[in-house]
Amino acid sequence: MIKVTLKDGIVKEFEQGVTAGDVAKSLGAGLYKAACAAQINGAVADLRTPLNEDCELSVLTFDDENGQRAFNHTASHVLAQAVKRLYPDAKLAIGPAIDSGFYYDFDVPAPFTPEQLEEIEEEMKKIVKEALPLERYEMDAPDAVEFFKSKGEIYKAELVEEHASSGEKISFYRQGEFEELCAGPHVPDTGRIKAFKLTSCTGAYWRGDEKNKMLQRIYGTAFPKASQLEEHLARIEEAKKRDHRKLGKELGLFTIMDEGPGFPFFLPKGMLLRNTLIDYWREVHRKYGYVEISSPMILNRALWERSGHWYHYKENMYTTVIDETDFAIKPMNCPGGMLVYKSQPHSYRDLPLRVGELGLVHRHELSGALHGLFRVRCFTQDDAHIFMTWEQMKDEIKNVVKLFDEVYSVFGLSYQIEVSTMPEDHMGDIKDWDFATETLKTAIEEMGKEYVINEGDGAFYGPKLDFHLSDCLGRTWQCGTIQLDMQLPERFELEYIGADNEKHRPVMIHRVVLGSIERFIGVITEHFAGAFPVWLAPVQAKILPIADRHQDACFALQKALEEKGIIRTEVDTRSEKLGYKLREAQLQKIPYMLVVGDKEAEEGTVSVRKRGQGDIGTMTVDEFVKLISAEIASKEIF
RNA sequence: GCUGGUGUGGCUCAAUGGCAGAGCAGCUCAUUCGUAAUGAGCAGGUUGAUGGUUCGAUUCCGUUCACCAGCUCCA
Numbered sequence: 001m002i003k004v005t006l007k008d009g010i011v012k013e014f015e016q017g018v019t020a021g022d023v024a025k026s027l028g029a030g031l032y033k034a035a036c037a038a039q040i041n042g043a044v045a046d047l048r049t050p051l052n053e054d055c056e057l058s059v060l061t062f063d064d065e066n067g068q069r070a071f072n073h074t075a076s077h078v079l080a081q082a083v084k085r086l087y088p089d090a091k092l093a094i095g096p097a098i099d100s101g102f103y104y105d106f107d108v109p110a111p112f113t114p115e116q117l118e119e120i121e122e123e124m125k126k127i128v129k130e131a132l133p134l135e136r137y138e139m140d141a142p143d144a145v146e147f148f149k150s151k152g153e154i155y156k157a158e159l160v161e162e163h164a165s166s167g168e169k170i171s172f173y174r175q176g177e178f179e180e181l182c183a184g185p186h187v188p189d190t191g192r193i194k195a196f197k198l199t200s201c202t203g204a205y206w207r208g209d210e211k212n213k214m215l216q217r218i219y220g221t222a223f224p225k226a227s228q229l230e231e232h233l234a235r236i237e238e239a240k241k242r243d244h245r246k247l248g249k250e251l252g253l254f255t256i257m258d259e260g261p262g263f264p265f266f267l268p269k270g271m272l273l274r275n276t277l278i279d280y281w282r283e284v285h286r287k288y289g290y291v292e293i294s295s296p297m298i299l300n301r302a303l304w305e306r307s308g309h310w311y312h313y314k315e316n317m318y319t320t321v322i323d324e325t326d327f328a329i330k331p332m333n334c335p336g337g338m339l340v341y342k343s344q345p346h347s348y349r350d351l352p353l354r355v356g357e358l359g360l361v362h363r364h365e366l367s368g369a370l371h372g373l374f375r376v377r378c379f380t381q382d383d384a385h386i387f388m389t390w391e392q393m394k395d396e397i398k399n400v401v402k403l404f405d406e407v408y409s410v411f412g413l414s415y416q417i418e419v420s421t422m423p424e425d426h427m428g429d430i431k432d433w434d435f436a437t438e439t440l441k442t443a444i445e446e447m448g449k450e451y452v453i454n455e456g457d458g459a460f461y462g463p464k465l466d467f468h469l470s471d472c473l474g475r476t477w478q479c480g481t482i483q484l485d486m487q488l489p490e491r492f493e494l495e496y497i498g499a500d501n502e503k504h505r506p507v508m509i510h511r512v513v514l515g516s517i518e519r520f521i522g523v524i525t526e527h528f529a530g531a532f533p534v535w536l537a538p539v540q541a542k543i544l545p546i547a548d549r550h551q552d553a554c555f556a557l558q559k560a561l562e563e564k565g566i567i568r569t570e571v572d573t574r575s576e577k578l579g580y581k582l583r584e585a586q587l588q589k590i591p592y593m594l595v596v597g598d599k600e601a602e603e604g605t606v607s608v609r610k611r612g613q614g615d616i617g618t619m620t621v622d623e624f625v626k627l628i629s630a631e632i633a634s635k636e637i638f
Numbered sequence: 639g640c641u642g643g644u645g646u647g648g649c650u651c652a653a654u655g656g657c658a659g660a661g662c663a664g665c666u667c668a669u670u671c672g673u674a675a676u677g678a679g680c681a682g683g684u685u686g687a688u689g690g691u692u693c694g695a696u697u698c699c700g701u702u703c704a705c706c707a708g709c710u711c712c713a
Binding site: 579615 | 639640641642643649669670671672673674675676686703704705706707708709710711712713
């Protein structure tokens with residue numbers, strides 16, 4: 001008999017060799033039905049894994065991330081099996097579970113058509129119906145290579161070959177006639193994959209390297225219940241409705257034209273939003289002790305050579321020749337910022353020196369990478385460079401993170417922090433790297449924040465913290481970043497005079513909060529689904545006369561509001577019915593609609609309709625000003 | 639940049655190897671209306687661009703540009 005420790009420390013005894021699934025069954029048929037995988041002594045395993053000694057066991061369902069992965073991963077095997085049945089010559093590459101489901105890459109002569117995807121789905125349904133058990137077995141690596149080579153599976157053979165020398169066993173899973181190289185875990189049988197859908201098919205390079213052959217990737221998503229699949233598909237529909245490219249057009253915020261691919265035009269409404277955002281940005285930065293500068297957009301080659309960009313970033317830079325001298329449009333603000341620092345001598349008393357810059361940068365991104373406001377070729381970084389001593393580093397990082405917290409919370413955005421450590425092609429002293437990386441980690445640890453480590457993903461000049469913001473649908477976008485730089489101060493020979501009257505080299509932080517103004521506007525457009533809070537809304541209130549004779553009263557109201565600081569209002573002067581004007585204001589997601597008819601014009605009142613709530617009654621103009629002003633001041637989200 | 643898909647008035651979308659059509663928006667007129675669409679009329683297009691096939695191309699073919707999905711890259 002063995003002792004199995006379950007959730008909440010409950011210990012039960014079982015015969016040796018009992019499987020994790022058997023234990024789940026003994027705990028209840030419902031749990032077993034919902035189970036996808038198991039966690040044995042902290043390691044994820046199959047429900048079919050036998051327990052041979054005392055252990056801790058938890059049953060993972062679809063609610064658990066690991067359970068979900070096991071589930072989706074099994075679905076990818078079902079997909080691969082179906083493709084092999086229909087197209088025996090297709091070569092298999094890889095098929096992992098991803099956040100939104102799973103995919104599988106195939107080497108086939110031509111892309112799959114939508115009709116073929118339907119046929120594959122049908123075949124998958126058959127495989128699900130067959131409820132084939134997934135059985136794990138092992139092979140020595142050299143045997144596995146031979147096995148795949150004999151079947152013509154060159155990609156699989158290549159994968160196994162990398163392990164061939166290590167002498168480790170290669171694990172396989174078998175479901176019916178289909179055998180697949182896989183670490184697992186999987187659900188016990190294909191019958192579990194109750195609801196799935198193949199969502200798209202696109203090209204993808206083998207191993208993500210554009211030098212390699214392009215394979216065909218089929219994406220899908222799978223759930224234990226049909227209702228969950230429906231919910232998922234509904235959520236995707238909802239995300240499409242919130243797409244900032246669609247909303248940007250509908251709400252008149254921005255446009256991107258053929259004449260400037262990747263170069264967005266901001267329209268009057270978008271500009272109101274943008275300027276409000278920038279006003280707020282300046283207010284916060286003043287509060288946190290920043291000064292602001294502006295550096296030129298075009299600078300000569302000598303500068304870019306000194307910064308290193310001319311050699312390391314030239315592919316992405318727009319360059320030109322003027323008076324026989326090479327110039328480049330800045331892809332980054334830092335070199336200009338270095339020159340500003342160098343333009344005058346500095347004392348240790350100046351440090352930390354926090355220098356902000358809303359800098360418009362241009363980068364020639366690949367055409368296929370462009371995506372609305374999320375990925376553009378010119379954007380405004382809400383940059384700042386902080387010059388400091390090594391001793392000040394930790395407190396400065398904390399100060400920046402505090403600022404980030406304040407800004408993000410105003411928008412109701414939560415974030416995840418990634419720490420990126422030293423890359424292979426780094427520059428500088430390892431001791432400095434270690435110190436800087438440790439300082440970044442301890443700073444956020446001391447602030448009680450969690451983070452994940454992105455090993456080797458730092459910039460060549462220093463480690464960094466990346467802030468990934470989640471929108472309300474759970475998708476994440478990198479916006480904020482805090483990068484330590486030990487190199488630029490060196491390259492530009494930055495100095496300050498210490499208390500000892502000697503010259504010292506400062507260390508530097510590059511940081512952006514919003515990331516780029518453009519991307520951030522895209523993120524909050526989707527986050528709010530275009531229904532911006534009053535403080536941010538391009539039009540805060542739409543004033544609607546019931547009949548033409550009320551127009552003067554409407555303009556008087558507009559003026560009265562303006563005098564109280566409510567400046568972003570519009571009067572709808574068209575000779576239309578109230579319902580018509582309301583509908584349009586509602587579709588434009590304007591926070592307040594102010595109706596003025598005979599009664600209001602006479603009494604000096606206003607009938608207020610609030611977005612999302614409807615008619616909230618008639619009030620005096622002063623009462624409305626008080627209401628809306630409080631909401632603006634608190635930056636309330638509704 | 640790569641693979642595949644798409645491109646028709648400001649917007650959303652029809653149609654066709656033989657005169658390119660609707661709804662919304664716009665303009666004009668009538669209506670002056672109380673919380674999500676009043677009615678009538680008018681105007682709006684070299685069907686992304688460019689070569690070719692054809693008596694005739696928006697439709698078929700080539701090239702090119704842009705966009706969409708994904709890969710790569712990234713704020």
